[in-house]
Amino acid sequence: MGEGVEISAKESNQEEREVMDTPERSKNNQIATSISKFENLSFEAVISVSVFEIIRERKVASRPASVLLHLGECSLAIVELFANANLSVTFSLMIVFLLRLQDSPVFNFLNSLSPIKPVKSIHITQTINPLSFATLPSVFTSPHVSSLRESRFLRRHQLSDPSKPEFSSDDRSTVIQISLRHSCGLKAKHMADYACNTSALVPFVQEASQRGSYGSEVNIEGRVLVSKLEREVNQSTCSPSLEKEHLSGLYRGMRRRCLVFEMAGGRRKHMDENSGSDSSALLQSDGNTSSNDQKLLPMRTGNDSSRRVLPGIGLHLNALATTPKDYKIVNHDSSASGRLLIGPSSSVNFHPSTTGQELLNNILPVAPSDREIDSIDNALLPVEDACQGSGYMANEEINQNSPKKKRRRVEQSGEGDSCKRCNCKKSKCLKLYCECFAAGVYCVEPCACIDCFNKPIHEDTVLATRKQIESRNPLAFAPKVIRGPDSLSETGDDSSKTPASARHKRGCNCKKSGCLKKYCECYQGGVGCSINCRCEGCKNAFGRKDGSGVIGMEVEVEEDETDMSEKSVLDQSFQKTAIENDLEQNIDSAPPATPLRAGRQSVQLPFSSKKKPPRSSFPSIGSSSGFYAGQGFGKPRFLPPPPKFDKHFETVREDEMPDFLQGGSPVSGIKSLSPNGKRVSPPHGAVGTSPRLRSSRKLILQSIPSFPSLTPNQ
DNA sequence: GAGTTTGAAACT
DNA sequence: CAGTTTCAAACTC
Known part of the structure; x- marks a missing residue:
């Protein structure tokens, strides 16, 4: 032109x-x-x-x-x-x-x-x-x-x-x-x-x-x-x-x-x-x-x-990875029809009774600061889009390479952590195996999937499949990492507090990885293992199943408070992101009946996903992140290697989740709906006296009355 | 890049 | 519901 x-x-x-x-x-x-x-x-x-x-x-x-x-x-x-x-x-x-x-x-x-x-x-x-x-x-x-x-x-x-x-x-x-x-x-x-x-x-x-x-x-x-x-x-x-x-x-x-x-x-x-x-x-x-x-x-x-009529597949704003670092994500999705699977249950809530300004206020601050703008923009940015090529041209260029190269390229750029790029060969991208599908987004060109049905042209199929999966497990598309609403407020500088850290909702089931690799969903999600986990030999650096988890392998034996305080640092970062994501959550009007996208969001740790974690020493995360190095964190060198925090590890503040999504909620009733209660159901009555367990209980209690807020600040 | 390992998802 | 299989990502070489 x-x-x-x-x-x-x-x-x-x-x-x-x-x-x-x-x-x-x-x-x-x-x-x-x-x-x-x-x-x-x-x-x-x-x-x-x-x-x-x-x-x-x-x-x-x-x-x-x-x-x-x-x-x-x-x-x-x-x-x-x-x-x-x-x-x-x-x-x-x-x-x-x-x-x-x-x-x-x-x-x-x-x-x-x-x-x-x-x-x-x-x-x-x-x-x-x-x-x-x-x-x-x-x-x-x-x-x-x-x-x-x-x-x-x-x-x-x-x-x-x-x-x-x-x-x-x-x-x-x-x-x-x-x-x-x-x-x-x-x-x-x-x-x-x-x-x-x-x-x-x-x-x-x-x-x-x-x-x-x-x-x-x-x-x-x-x-x-x-x-x-x-x-x-x-x-x-x-x-x-x-x-x-x-x-x-x-x-x-x-x-x-x-x-x-x-x-x-x-x-x-x-x-x-x-x-x-x-x-x-x-x-x-x-x-x-x-x-x-x-x-x-x-x-x-x-x-x-x-x-x-838009399909009710959910607003996949959850796919947004929103760390400040990602603000510079540059690319725009160019898939034939975008990746967000939007549905009436999830679209931005332009309620008729809402005035325009109110509407906008719900979406964006009226006069956001630059950073706010960035946050907002980013919050509204579909990550998949963002991490793809810059428009069609860029995408096409990228796509000229092999899928793996494509993936690596994006990943190496440090901006593709939250990109969903599947490599499915047999699942047709219609199963939860598929990252894209699991994340609620359509596959795009950078995906290397074969015989992919997770595309807009197969919208009906996608919807049907999704329904089927949800009928089997209503939480199938729910956030996998839930974070407590109090982590930010309580973490602060008081390391003695025991924030309700983010936890994987169902817990992992690791046998061999010791929850120290990204095979472990907890670890990958940057959260400690919890009582929900059935892992064996848990060594999750973010918190061990037995409650003795400590960030950093060398201090594994440290006790709970250390664990929690250190995790609280993590939580702060998560929380920060979660707050930034609140906006998108708040505009997400997914009704409880459609849990998959309600408040689902990916929280991304401020490090590049695919960079292999250093084995001997943990890097101090970039100073800009302030994630580990900052916050007065005492032992940054013991920090665990950077887990990838993307995929469907969207975290959601528990107080913003529908009750039925909140594992700890006594009213959830999900357990009975789940095909596998042991994985879906939260810990019930197993609350012990350790801080870890206390925090779990805390989460449960706070989760009861909550529901995704429609107001940005809560 | 190919092969292996791993654990979630799916299936029986 | 437990056991098995399938699957794709993570990982290793």
Whole structure:
């Protein structure tokens, strides 16, 4: 996409057309066609319908029709309201404004912010509209019905004015191309968002176009607007802080929606068939955007899935590995349809009664700090996606190698710990043997599986199989590592406390590995063995089954408190991650009946997974992690080798788990449902007097009343 | 990279 | 439910 992107806005439209590749041209034709359609629509109809459609399309809880219809007379205040709630709405509304309110303060405001000077936009002032800044707040807080209506008067005339850049397909293409050209450097981040939005629009465009509705036009326009806004944000240095703030707010809204609805990477392949190349080109045009693509949460919002009731397979946000270290995970999933197996039981809870802002607040802090943003982004990042190639291109490159190489490559990068890459040969990736399947994600290209059925095209099979497995063992897809809610609060610096450490829910059954290798799920999960375990000769460095576990082999004989205190250090790290993951848990509305994804999350130890553990001396984990070396940990050199903490070792805070998932819950009743009670059921009544056992009891007690919280902070 | 080991998952 | 088999990851060479 490079050449066409480099076109200067100053070049003539003719020149632009010449270098435009076919998809762009096609798109322009599409736009041009859409414009003509738009002219026949009343302003009210455009707004209300577009809003409605987009909301529906995005599976956002539809707002009452009456409200939507009122949008026809809406004010910018409403726009702002929706802008904070739903990017799509913002999109459509603002698009309409672009179309209808060219002379309005809003339009001028937006236009003035944009550095783009459309070739023919001679009479569209690029100067700052006085209203734009000084009165911007009022613009967005008070109805401007009059100006809207006024615009309707002007509309016809304006629309018929070919010199109006906003209604020239050529100019639109100019805008888009310019935005592409800007997709570099610091703008990459925004471009990723833009790409996200752009691509996210495609399914809607497709569907709408199939219906012959004007929704597609709205979205096409939306692309233009996004590109404008994007640059406005990027070039905010020339804008007053106020408008920067406002625009960034809008933009943040976009980004949020991106986080929620993005499936761009996943469906783009399909989308591109009809949507031209701009969206994909955006991603490809700038490799830097890949680092932000990870923030895009793939969901099944593709063209086909958008019309389909999403399968109830669970939101696999649990697959997110979220250690700060992983923030730099760069790659975006490019599987044909994304990896998250999303279902109604698990999708982000856009409850109709939830206001947009509330909704967003539940998802993201309103004004997160940078780190928070990172956390959030990361929290919403499907790890599988993140650890794959950067977009299709990267994936394809990676996939040119053998599966093992692929795996190693990612692993060696230190960023692939939580990636699910199976190598199944016989299970068809439809059994828990398969890491991907067990983790609730679709297999992707990097997988080396053979005869894989764990793919979107076999969605039904996957669902059926999953149901079957769950019927056999409701906890089959449940988090395997449960951590107590108190580990953080109690661990602190008081090593005498005995936090309810994370524990493998079912316990291991190791015979030979001594729970010192990753064969052991407990060890792999970075947790000590517990009474649940039936391991033999347990030497789990994170805590031995008999309660004497101590971190570090050389201090194995140390007693419980040491064990627990040291584990508490681990817990702190886990807890930290768990807290960061709370957000995603909280947006996970998986009902108890669908336990598999409820709060499931992978917690990743801050070390690379596949790096073989040093045998003689334990490395001090990177200082950045503060995991071992920090926290005043006394014996870092005795630390166990870094276990991999990925796979389906998602941990979940026990207080956030549904009761039935909490092994210790007396009301669980799971035991009877499990095919193998000894593995599924928690310790009952076997609580002893050792700290270890006390902690177990503590977990149980605290687990009783809890349920996945819907509030971020708990 | 091939072969071995291991333990979870699945099966009987 | 226990024992066995299957399976794929982890591990070793």
